[in-house]
Amino acid sequence: AQKVTQAQTEISVVEKEDVTLDCVYETRDTTYYLFWYKQPPSGELVFLIRRNSFDEQNEISGRYSWNFQKSTSSFNFTITASQVVDSAVYFCALSEADGGFKTIFGAGTRPFVKA
Amino acid sequence: DGGITQSPKYLFRKEGQNVTLSCEQNLNHDAMYWYRQDPGQGLRLIYYSQIVNDFQKGDIAEGYSVSREKKESFPLTVTSAQKNPTAFYLCASRPLGDDEQFFGPGTRLTVL
Numbered sequence: 454a455q456k457v458t459q460a461q462t463e464i465s466v467v468e469k470e471d472v473t474l475d476c477v478y479e480t481r482d483t484t485y486y487l488f489w490y491k492q493p494p495s496g497e498l499v500f501l502i503r504r505n506s507f508d509e510q511n512e513i514s515g516r517y518s519w520n521f522q523k524s525t526s527s528f529n530f531t532i533t534a535s536q537v538v539d540s541a542v543y544f545c546a547l548s549e550a551d552g553g554f555k556t557i558f559g560a561g562t563r564p565f566v567k568a
Numbered sequence: 569d570g571g572i573t574q575s576p577k578y579l580f581r582k583e584g585q586n587v588t589l590s591c592e593q594n595l596n597h598d599a600m601y602w603y604r605q606d607p608g609q610g611l612r613l614i615y616y617s618q619i620v621n622d623f624q625k626g627d628i629a630e631g632y633s634v635s636r637e638k639k640e641s642f643p644l645t646v647t648s649a650q651k652n653p654t655a656f657y658l659c660a661s662r663p664l665g666d667d668e669q670f671f672g673p674g675t676r677l678t679v680l
Contacts, residue, residue, distance in 0.1 A: 457610070459610075462608065486667045488668070490671075495673065496656060496658075496673060496674040496676070497658075497671055497672065497673045497674060498611075498658065498660075498671040499671075500668060500669075500670070503667065503668055544610055544611070548667050550667075555613060555616065555626070556601075556613070556669060558603075558610035558611040558612075559610050560608065560609055560610045561608075561609075561610055
């Protein structure tokens with residue numbers, strides 16, 4: 454069965470430090486997609502990245518970077534030089550190609566950035 | 569502007585009353601989804617629909633009902649059978665052949 458685990462509920466970080474949000478997933482499918490979404494206090498989910506199971510290349514977008522490792526079933530997200538505006542809830546999610554693109558979400562992690 | 573609208577943003581109802589949450593999209597997406605979010609938890613799938621006049625139960629469908637009479641609309645009814653309806657409800661849509669979901673702003677339902 455699909456499962457996404459974000460073991461960190463909240464992480465305290467000082468402004469300008471780096472913070473890594475962990476995501477571990479379980480799936481029996483060979484074709485699947487992984488996502489990260491950001492949920493600011495307004496509530497709407499904002500798409501950050503999508504990665505398919507055949508593309509393990511790491512990605513960097515500004516201060517955001519993602520490390521996808523199939524060997525450990527992990528898709529971790531790092532925010533470099535964190536800012537107060539980064540204080541939101543971040544969700545990791547998994548979608549299987551054979552499941553009608555139903556998406557399973559982790560419980561979310563909130564980096565609490567202190568000035 | 570293309571997007572997904574959910575109305576209202578905040579909704580209050582008395583216990584025992586049915587309530588319908590609106591979700592409309594003008595993105596011409598085929599699939600639509602309803603999720604429930606409780607404090608400190610991720611999103612849980614209630615119902616989803618991949619085409620008009622067809623929908624499937626998600627993981628927590630009990631106490632909810634949906635309809636998909638039009639491609640752009642996917643209303644969710646929270647019935648009195650739902651034991652704990654107070655939550656944040658998010659609607660999403662997805663184009664056919666793609667796996668990325670686009671989310672609406674959500675409706676926060678409080679049952680008094």
